[in-house]
Amino acid sequence: TPPPGPLPIRRLHESLINRIAAGEIIHRPASALKELIENSLDAGATSIRVVVKDGGMKLLQIQDNGCGIRKADLPLLAERFTTSKLSTFSDLSALTTYGFRGEALASISHVAHLSAVTKTKSDSCAWKASYSDGVPVPSKAGQTPDPKPCAGNDGTTLTIEDLFYNTPTRLSALRSSSEEYARILDVMTKYAVHNPNVSFVCKKAGSSSPELSTPSSSDITQTIRLLYGHTIAKELVHITSSSETNDEHGGDDDPESWTAEAYFTNANYQAKKTVFLLFINHRLVESPRIKRSIESVYSGVLPKGASPFVYLSINIHPRSVDVNVHPTKREVHFLNEEAITEKISDSIQSKLVGQSQSRVFEYQT
Ligand code: ADP
Ligand code: MG
Numbered sequence: 001t002p003p004p005g006p007l008p009i010r011r012l013h014e015s016l017i018n019r020i021a022a023g024e025i026i027h028r029p030a031s032a033l034k035e036l037i038e039n040s041l042d043a044g045a046t047s048i049r050v051v052v053k054d055g056g057m058k059l060l061q062i063q064d065n066g067c068g069i070r071k072a073d074l075p076l077l078a079e080r081f082t083t084s085k086l087s088t089f090s091d092l093s094a095l096t097t098y099g100f101r102g103e104a105l106a107s108i109s110h111v112a113h114l115s116a117v118t119k120t121k122s123d124s125c126a127w128k129a130s131y132s133d134g135v136p137v138p139s140k141a142g143q144t145p146d147p148k149p150c151a152g153n154d155g156t157t158l159t160i161e162d163l164f165y166n167t168p169t170r171l172s173a174l175r176s177s178s179e180e181y182a183r184i185l186d187v188m189t190k191y192a193v194h195n196p197n198v199s200f201v202c203k204k205a206g207s208s209s210p211e212l213s214t215p216s217s218s219d220i221t222q223t224i225r226l227l228y229g230h231t232i233a234k235e236l237v238h239i240t241s242s243s244e245t246n247d248e249h250g251g252d253d254d255p256e257s258w259t260a261e262a263y264f265t266n267a268n269y270q271a272k273k274t275v276f277l278l279f280i281n282h283r284l285v286e287s288p289r290i291k292r293s294i295e296s297v298y299s300g301v302l303p304k305g306a307s308p309f310v311y312l313s314i315n316i317h318p319r320s321v322d323v324n325v326h327p328t329k330r331e332v333h334f335l336n337e338e339a340i341t342e343k344i345s346d347s348i349q350s351k352l353v354g355q356s357q358s359r360v361f362e363y364q365t
Contacts, residue, residue, distance in 0.1 A: 015110075015133060018080070019167060022107035024327040028174055029056025029163055030183035031328055032108055034284070036158055037191050038098030039105075040064035041282075042085065045155065046198050046216050053205040055177030056184055057163050065155040068120035071127045074147045078114060078131035080106035093319045098283060100323075105158075106134050111170070112163040115139065118156040126152025188212055189227045190277050190284055193311060196223045220263055224311065228275070232309045235269040237355060238262065241347040243340075255319040256336060260344050263311045264294075266355045270306035277311040280332050281321055287331070293341050297349045301356065310348075314340065 012020075026032050033056065040048050043066025053059035069077060076082040083102030085091075091100070108114050109131040119126035127147040130137050136145035164171040174180055185202060192200040192214045199216035203209070214223055225233035242259040276291050278284070290312070298308050320335035334340070 018106075018110045018133065021080075021103075022110040023167065023170060025103055025107045026111055026163075027170075027328065028183065029060055029180050030187050032056070032060060032104075032112075032160060032163065033062070033184050034187050034191075034328075035099075035104035035108070036060075036062045036160075037187070038283075039158075040066055040156070041191075041195065041198070042097045042099055043067045043156065047155075048198060048200050050184070050188065050200075050202040051205050052181060052184055052202065055174075055180030056160075057171070057174065057177060057180065058161065059205055060160040060163065060184075061157065063155065063157040065153065068123070068154060068156055069116065069118040070120055071123065071147055074116070074118070074127060074129045075136055077116060077129065078105045078109040078136075079134050082106075095281075095318050095321075095323065098329075105131075108160055108163075109134055111167055112165065113161040115159045115161075116156060117150060117152050117159075119152045119154050121154055125149045128152075185212055187284070192227060193220060193223050193277060194279050194282065194284070194313065196220050220311070224263060224309075228309065232265055232269060232275075235265045236263050236309075237266050237351055239264075239347045239351050241344050243343075253317075255317040258314060258316040258320075258336075258340055260312065260314045260340070262313070262344065262348060264348060264352075265309045266352060267301045269308065270302055271309065272305075272307060274307040275309045279313040280334065281315055281318065281323075282313075283323065283329060283332065285330060285332050289337070290341050290344075293345045294348060297345050297352065300349070301352045312344070314344070316340075 025035070033050065037048060040062065043064060045064035045066035047065045049063045051059065051061040073084070081102045083099060085097045086100040105114065110133055113130070113132065115128065115130040117126050117128045126149070128139060128150045129147045130139040138145050139148060181204070188200055188202050189212060192198070192212065196214070196218040197216060200212060200214045201210045202212040204211070212227070214226060221233060221236060224236065240259065240261050243257045274291070274295060276294070278287055278290060294310055295307070302308065316334050322333040323329050
């Protein structure tokens with residue numbers, strides 16, 4: 001049969017558009033959780049407690065003690081592009097929050113049942129609201145969609161149930177609930193290391209002991225020891241690196257200024273696979289380029305096939321970072337990426353080489 005002529009272009013149905021857009025941001029339970037953790041941190045929380053059922057597919061609940069949400073804002077909470085964090089385009093170049101697009105909760109409400117219980121300090125009680133497809137819906141049959149008063153602590157509890165109930169392909173592409181749970185723990189573990197002042201707790205629904213639990217005033221080394229174990233913690237070394245040179249002082253306002261801090265294992269520690277935690281402006285991101293550069297440093301220090309643990313946090317002037325390049329914000333672009341990567345890798349290398357030389361020296365004397 002001859003190829004058909006051009007087909008008519010049609011507008012997609014609104015609900016289909018929203019579901020497609022949601023799928024780009026919420027890939028799996030762990031990506032929903034990442035958005036929720038970032039919201040809690042944006043809200044100034046010092047305690048983040050997560051409860052999971054069936055790898056997060058049945059239930060994903062996150063409770064924080066942050067600033068809460070004003071009752072008057074609840075009707076807009078799950079609407080797309082509604083946010084308390086960004087108002088002008090130029091704000092994008094001075095971001096100090098994780099969120100800015102107002103898409104996370106909206107996306108979740110298009111692919112799951114979402115509800116919120118929240119209380120600000122000045123509220124006398126908590127308020128509960130439920131959402132579907134971006135708008136408030138009654139929590140129970142016969143009720144109105146308006147927020148309902150209820151008991152609750154200061155802060156916010158968000159509950160996500162039946163994730164991907166209306167996108168069966170996405171649901172069937174997910175792995176086992178134990179693998180999804182492992183990914184949830186991985187995201188929480190990494191945020192817990194980066195935020196040693198925040199207490200993180202994660203457990204399965206109905207279980208009495210959490211799989212992950214950190215105190216609220218710790219430091220990075222202690223948190224790494226608690227979550228990754230003593231074998232890694234006892235071989236950790238630490239460096240800081242920055243754009244500062246002796247003769248010029250760019251100051252805080254120099255868009256090219258940056259600082260970095262790293263905790264990484266020395267040559268005594270040899271794992272099968274690299275564990276790499278990378279935060280750029282406090283955002284958990286991936287950068288194959290930075291990872292490769294650090295791995296090549298280690299290839300000169302470790303035997304073939306052995307890999308390190310590396311935690312690296314880079315802070316760059318917000319004006320030099322573009323966080324809006326990826327729907328899940330998993331990648332960011334920043335100015336002078338090559339030069340910054342090289343300087344950090346060099347610092348790590350000198351530290352590692354210095355370490356192994358002083359060890360040789362210890363053995364000889
Ligand atoms: P964004 O984080 O990009 O603003 P979200 O959809 O993640 O978009 O959240 C929408 C808004 O809901 C946020 O701007 C914030 O005002 C509010 N919010 C969401 N989660 C919390 C929370 N845990 N505590 C306080 N406010 C929250
Ligand atoms: Mg957000």
